[in-house]
Amino acid sequence: MSTTTTVDTLRFATAGSVDDGKSTLVGRLLHDSKSVLADQLEAVEHVSRNRGQSAPDLALLTDGLRAEREQGITIDVAYRYFATPRRRFILADTPGHVQYTRNMVTGASTAELTVILVDARHGVVEQTRRHAAIAGLLRVPHIVLAVNKMDLVDYREAEFERIAEDFAGLAAEVGLPGFTPIPVSALAGDNVVERSVRTGWYRGPALLEFLESVPVGRTSADAPARFPVQYVIRHGEVRQYAGQLVSGALRVGDRVTVHPSGETSEITGIDALGRDVRVAYAPQSVGVRLADQRDVSRGDMITAGVDAPTLTQDVRAAVCHLADRPLRVGDRVLLRHTTRTVKALVKDLDGASELAANDLGRIALRTAEPLALDDYGVSRRTGAFILIDPDDGATLTAGMADLGR
Template sequence: MTTTTELSETTLLQFATAGSVDDGKSTLVGRLLHDSKSVLADQLEAVERASANRGQEGPDLALLTDGLRAEREQGITIDVAYRYFATPRRRFILADTPGHVQYTRNMVTGASTAELTVILVDARNGVVEQTRRHAAIAALLRVPHVVLAVNKMDLVGYREPVFATIAEEFTAYATELGIPEVTAIPISALAGDNVVEPSATMDWYGGPTVLEHLETVPVSHDLAHCHARLPVQYVIRPQTAEHPDYRGYAGQIAAGSFRVGERVTVLPSGRTTTISGIDLLGEPVDVAWTTQSVTVLLEDDIDVSRGDLLVPSKDAPPATQDIEATVCHVADQPLTVGHRVLLKHGTRTVKAVVKDIPSRLTLDDLSLHPHPEQLVANDIGRVKIRTAEPLPVDSYADSRRTGSFILIDPADGTTLTAGMVGDSFATATPAAADDDDTSDDDGWDF
């Protein structure tokens, strides 16, 4: 019988690439796709034609991912490019993220669901400011596996001391950040060394290629072992002659597993009942686990609606109206103290007020700037939020899915901020608490 852990480790790995401008991220992704035979013939022909029109010999593999017109014109990655490919050993969802400082928010988006991040470094330049910034974001988002790909080794004569120096410096910094695992691999994405096939010119390196590591890395933070959580997305009542009394609660299991006969609590109401059935793809099952979309049937006829959360009665999170979180601000409009927002957690959206911004994180040296008054685009900081209704939130350290949220502009629906509940960045020195009263009298003070 296949366990949930084995299933998670052999079917899908979500990973992201990051690095400074011109470090070769898109070329690495293109090389992975090309050498793993994951590129369709017509796609390769289109890239070859585009490369020839630009006077380049051979296909420019970066064009396999840089799809926006502005990206091709400027020769840079602007948006997150998602690619899907598979090998006989595993399926992959890859997020190729931008390298520019002003697109830090895009890197946060791409890495937020990643189980592994590949951070590229140009062997000629070594660890630079943007390298440290991306490592800090990986630590902030608690990505459990980090690969340091030291690229363009062909331009430094494939010398081992160059690789060793960079790997040692980066690993020391990553350890300071609290990153649990770093795997350093010397590569040349352009030439294909150690990307899919082992390099014939770096016989001093005995570790895995990039693809080999991606195929074998364990998904150690398997969500099947987290606190079980099912956000209710839809109430199903077909009211047919065959099923006149059918009432099911549909949603995607965010974490953990649920079994028929298990006692569950509906939050935020706190009502308890027992799971009488679970339907998966129209068929009844005894157990379902994380990422599966299911319909749960309950023994008791109680009030359950979209936005509610089903949890095991023995493992229910406390509900709170006061949330402290680390956030990355992604909108051009600043986030300020007193800002009225909508907070979306799972399938539930409630009114909220930003009560305080205790600090802003400087990723270059991991220092805290106390009481910045506002966060602008790409800023990462600590916020205190008061919600209109209690929310059953987990700590992001315990569950990346149910410990995260977004803040939305109530006027136009724009996403303002991505948040992680609790102290997601424990390496920085905490800022002093602010006791100022930020209450308002316009109906949004909770």
């Protein structure tokens, strides 16, 4: 009798200042975990030889865009997919420049872990502070501090401990939940996939070992049940409400509330991939049938349990402005929250007159219709929203609701 082992998936992001060796670290991770195809490695070796390099430049495995290669920098979020026998990985390799802060926000917004790189020679710098602040803002559950280029400081423990101590102070300032420091040399491969004898004083895991073992996927399933309705399926007199369960669980027999109407009903059936089930867990996509004929449409949210979302038209949030055109007090925008889109007015920007591209700030909005919001610290899915230009549909701003303010 055969047994089946479930392999889960970790979504993680990388961030670091320019020249901290982030692309080389990602390349080393892919290379040493044997996640690189032979023709890819051959192409990297060919380009490296043409540049006069004696060893393959592993940074080329991630710097796939022509503009990146020509400038020697990473300028966009590059998503990489790889797997080991223990876990699958989705990696968002984000840029280091301050003018690409919005790219890091995009890459880290769905990450369960962020690897923040620092150069062992320079330690914590201004961009490190910015990356840590963004990780704290986005409530990333797990943080790795990768102290890179340890080979350039002769693998000295004192240098590593000094940087880890500096970062601990920073983590406390920006509200990070904690972090795991790992001394690495991406160029030499120390503590990337396997533990290194050159850091005999270090007793912790190698980077890949940590990535394979960190807990994932539990937060959304344990959270309150939230089911944004994506569309309504009608079969005669029977209606089924379809969408993705973004957090928690729904069971046949559960008493539920529909927001924003506040109407209540009971779940009489759940359809998952064409078959009836008794229970559904986030992040399954399902169809839900209710006992009563309720006026439920796209954009409504079905919830279960006593932990109800906050129904409000006054939204306060931390934001990162993504668009090149500024966001100003008095602007009329569209606010998209899960499957619901409503008109909104920018009332305040925490005293600022406008937000430019890559700016981090705070916002107060008034929406034309109520929203069923959770605090972002409670749910990264139902506490997040985006602002949209009503004229051309362009995404303007990413927001993280702060209902405690």
